Amino acid sequence: MAAVCAWMLLGIASPSCVAAEEASFAAVELADEELNESSGMVFSLRDPTCIWSHNDSGDRARLFAFDAKTGQATGQWQFPGVTAVDWEDLAILPPIQSDAPARLVIADCGDNQAKRDHIELLVVEEMDPRQSGELEPEQVRMVRVSYPDGAHDCEAIWFDEPSQELMLLCKRFVPWVGLYRVALFNEATGKLEQQVTARLVTQVPIALATAADRDLQTGDVWVATYWQAMKFSKADHATLKDQMAQTPIAIDLPSLRQVEAISVDSQSGVWVTSEGAPAPLVQLKVP
Secondary structure: OOOOOHHHHHOOOOOOEEOHHHHEEEEEEEOOOOOOEEEEEEEOOOOOOEEEEEEOOOOOOEEEEEEOOOOOEEEEEEOOOOOOOOEEEEEEEOOOOOOOOOEEEEEEOOOOOOOOOOEEEEEEEOOOOOOOEEOOHHHOEEEEEEOOOOOOOEEEEEEEOOOOEEEEEEOOOOOOEEEEEEOOEOOOOOOEOOEEEOEEEEEEOOOOOOEEEEOOOOOOEEEEOOOEEEEEOOOOOOOHHHHHHOOOEEEEOOOOOOEEEEEEOOOOOEEEEEEOOOEEEEEEOOO
16 A cells, blocks of 8 residues: 655645555564653663663653664653653754763653643753663753643653754644753853743644654654654755655554654764653664
């Protein structure tokens, strides 16, 4: 059966689709059955052979680490004293200086009923993914974020390195969702903000966006839905707004239970995970 692109929700047919049976070419199982609702994923910058992931709502505050090649569980880090309301996605901030650590951003941004007056972004220096431990309260920084136009559900985030801002792509059952930017750092001091109002960048015609990531090498933005992964190429687009206005390349996802995480590795490989135990880790065949 021919692939159907998400852009057809707007009546626009895209010629750039890859069928599901052609999409996946490498898969392993993540060997920790306590990760049963993988809802966020990012590749480690401290050890690029590892990934970080977490469960959806209902779990305690913790991150799981795995070897991306074998699926072996390599570490688990606990966040004592932190309440995970609805963790939905992960992003990683590259080091500001060569001797500085990368930082992980955990987005507690799920809001299916659109009732939260603010969401929370947890920012921590990246831990060793091949160790386990507990973070001290002072190691976890929290940024409270509100939207300028009321509550939104969001499951897809990425760090936009050119602007040094975090992007939040909202989730709705119908197309035209808000893409918001969050200035994590104070322009004057360079310190992490404590409370921020997100700013609207543009509206994007994607229904049910469940995850996103940005390729650090190319600047391409990848967005996952339950059925497809979509690439918004950086190419010669001068602004993120222009980049997200293009018709993306859409790849049908393999038959998985429920894809809610996508990440791009250091070689521009694109990977997804799905709910279920053990969770599958699948690399996509990117044209």
